[in-house]
Amino acid sequence: KAGVTQTPRYLIKTRGQQVTLSCSPISGHRSVSWYQQTPGQGLQFLFEYFSETQRNKGNFPGRFSGRQFSNSRSEMNVSTLELGDSALYLCATTSDREGGGYTFGSGTRLTVV
């Protein structure tokens, strides 16, 4: 089965702009989580969606938001970009069944200049 697909792979944006990242889960996976990976902070949880509802949220400012569609695809949006938002953004999906593992996508590398 196809893996977790994240688009685009790379993005370069200017401070103050906004950006939208997309994640298509494995077929049957209804839970989608987003993580930010940086050399200094490591992997940090942003939020998790299931059935179009946000169930869990990490400690990020309100500039970071997300949504999930009825087909389980998810998008995350970052508004008013700052230099510190430069990171690898990872999406992880799971079947939401206890015992199920999380499958990660290849990520979107965002560079803010």
Added chain:
Amino acid sequence: AQSVSQHNHHVILSEAASLELGCNYSYGGTVNLFWYVQYPGQHLQLLLKYFSGDPLVKGIKGFEAEFIKSKFSFNLRKPSVQWSDTAEYFCAVNRGGGSNYKLTFGKGTLLTVNP
């Protein structure tokens, strides 16, 4: 809040040496535990996971991990490493019971295996 500590930032081994990477977590309730690997330029891949049952878990590529509840530990082991095991290894935890889907990761351990 839960947290994960990985003791070693960088481990350097020769091929055929044995590996043990430490992982400790702080949460007193039921947990699910994971080890992920990130090869250079690749995405995170699940090595193994523990949800319940036998505390000794076997994963892919000859890796195993042992959950010791009394020590809040989930150390990763491999009896004989290969050059291809060079990668970054992440321990992660989330609360069990199906109520929390937030994975908390350790800072990672970079493993370099010299041929």
